[in-house]
Amino acid sequence: MKKPAKSRRPTAVSALKLWMRLATATEQEALAAKCDTSRQMLYQVANGHRNFSASKAGLIEAASATMHKATRGRLPLLYRSDLAAACASCAYARECLGARAEFELVDDSAGHRIAAKIRPAARRKPRS
Numbered sequence: 001m002k003k004p005a006k007s008r009r010p011t012a013v014s015a016l017k018l019w020m021r022l023a024t025a026t027e028q029e030a031l032a033a034k035c036d037t038s039r040q041m042l043y044q045v046a047n048g049h050r051n052f053s054a055s056k057a058g059l060i061e062a063a064s065a066t067m068h069k070a071t072r073g074r075l076p077l078l079y080r081s082d083l084a085a086a087c088a089s090c091a092y093a094r095e096c097l098g099a100r101a102e103f104e105l106v107d108d109s110a111g112h113r114i115a116a117k118i119r120p121a122a123r124r125k126p127r128s
Helices: 015-022 027-033 041-045 053-071 091-101
Strands: 103-107 114-117
Touching: 015 041, 027 041, 027 053
Parallel strands: none
Antiparallel strands: 103 114
């Protein structure tokens, strides 16, 4: 007898996975080089097989901001709170990033923890 097919539950796409889909191979290599890592490591993290440290997430956040500006917004910004679990749970990061840090960790179809945005990023108003 043939087993019935498993129903797949909807999966959330991590911010890095979306970035990798939108970037060319050259842009992926450039991000990896700026952050002293490899393109393969970026894919492993994007697919939930590995994790970034908080310091590496900070490097990627800075490099992605430069690339976001260079591509005139074609490549999305990556935030450290989306890339590292340590940053996601940090009260300081939530305070500094404001609405950008408001997301939840959900399980993807393979059971890996990934970030899913609750609402789009919003800029905080400067204090007067």
